[in-house]
Amino acid sequence: MSVFVTAVCAAAVRAGTSVLFATLGEIFAERSGVLNLGVEGMMLVGALAGFVTTVRTGNPWLGALAAGMAGGLLSLIHGVLAVTLRANQVASGLALTIFGTGLSAALGRGVIGVPAAGFHAVALPAISRIPFLGPVLFQQDPLVYLSYLVVPAAWFVLYRTRWGLDIRAVGEHPEAADAMGIDVARTRYACVAAGGVLAGLGGTFLSTAYTSMWIENMTAGRGWIAVAMVIFATWDPLRAVVGAYLFGGVNALQLNLQAAGTSLPIYLLLMAPYVFTIAVLVFATRETARKRLGAPAALSVPYSRTG
């Protein structure tokens, strides 16, 4: 395996990790029947909270904690509007993204250009020396390793626990779930909050691991790409890995082309991840229709006993 391919694959994992966290989070929210289009806003606020905390404390783990909390808190606004007040979920999610974008820019104006001691790559003992897989997967920074744990954990929770069964029931058929004694609102709140925490982690990955700086709007649409990747993943945490790393791969390739001094204009290369995501969405829509793997039946439908 050539050095170049290994380097691109390692970069793909790195570049895909923030989308991976956010996609896993949105899978939880949507599985419970709540569409949250506020991912972009939650990621940005998470990125800022993580960055500022890392700067103040010098500890990126505290930053990650703060980012998760910030994302979770922000998602509760969507919870109140979408679950309790049964407002239109698309509108509420858009409001969250608009708000989060503005809030992070307003609060972050003081830390632009400030350096932070973020995460560094740590080679794991032994397994990092496996040819190809070692440098690609196991010479990354700790948040990437955390994502390796979150993926199987998310899958296990959704498919192998009582709680996951409840989530899926609430997302597919809330009336039946309610009749079975599952608290629909509480389940949805928990899933929306989990989505917020993971989006926050995806954000802080960008500001304390992928780079070590805060830039206004630094997510650059990754929250929306995550929403698209949920469809590509057919709401399955394991398949989310494929989508996120494919996005990461396209991103890594275009960065490599830029660095190699290609004659292609940089701004056209920068379009690649977005064009790719639209293509993926088209493919995923056709596949899900063909295999009849639809969205959770109650997705974006508010629930109340009175109807």
Place this chain on the structure above:
Amino acid sequence: MIRARARTEPSPWAVVAVPVISTLGAFLAGAALLALAGVNPLVAYLDLVSDPFGSVFGWTETIVKAIPLILTGLAVLLPARMRLWNIGAEGQLQLGAIGASWVVLWTPLGHTPVAVPALLLAGMAAGALWCLIPAVLRAWLNVNETITTLLLNYIALLLVDYLIYGPWKDPASRGFPLSAPFPPAARLPALIPGTRVHLGLLLALAAVAATMFLLTRTRFGFEIRVLGDNPQAAQYAGINLGRNILLVMAVAGALAGLAGAGEASAIAGRLERGLSPGYGYTGIIVAWLARLNPLATAIVAVLLGALFLGGDGLQISLGLPIAVVSMLQGLIFFFVLGGERLAGYRLAAPTPRGAAAAKSR
């Protein structure tokens, strides 16, 4: 726990009270966040109000900001009437500016008396074509238009960057990413001499009237409304969903494109970055606050235009980023969404796909 109880009819006071109380609530919450950002909220709000409403010049500048917002508001409103989310007005606006700039800078029309109509038409065509991409994907392949319209915004902004850093860069701009300036013949005329209020105001108001006419007096408008109210019944009645998706999205794109052509021609006088501080996204809020009523769109656009103008002032006086405006807009949107539900009236559209089917079950 708070529970929203459905009322059978909206109480009459709610129609006015909800937006007013919601906005007050949003500004209160915003005050707390401004304080957190290290700014005295009283000083900030005083600036925010004094700039747009404190002088005749302020009023005219508010109108200048309202012009693109009316158009992007309509660009969101029309598809929303048939339950489509166009959150790509920002990108369609950029394409409008590109289309207009192309006619002015790269065809012989730029220096002729027909430059203005030509650039407006080109802007509308470019916006419409851009919006047809997600429309075709939705109509033919059933691809979710919410995500595609949004992703295309990023691509459109990069396209502007590509042009102004690359092939359209003005050699005389000393390295700045700007296109060549538009010649005088290609500048939209001022409507009120001595101000920046331009012909776009009349076009935007004409668009409001045309949208009202379209929705209430034409077969197209009738089909849109039926598709929005009951998509299944509409299709049984032989209304072609795909064709109407393409049409409504093309019109929406053209409206947003017109906004972009106006900004490039009347305000900037060239293609450049930052032609829009987020007019496309704000269009979503304009349409929602107007409850998808075209006439109300014009009024809401003036209010949110004032907010943008106030935001400009805050940038200068307190060094706050223009994004503070997004923060306040987001808060207003939250409070209105919550307020509507608490007051017990719900919007007729747009509910997401499938909601109607679920309700009828």
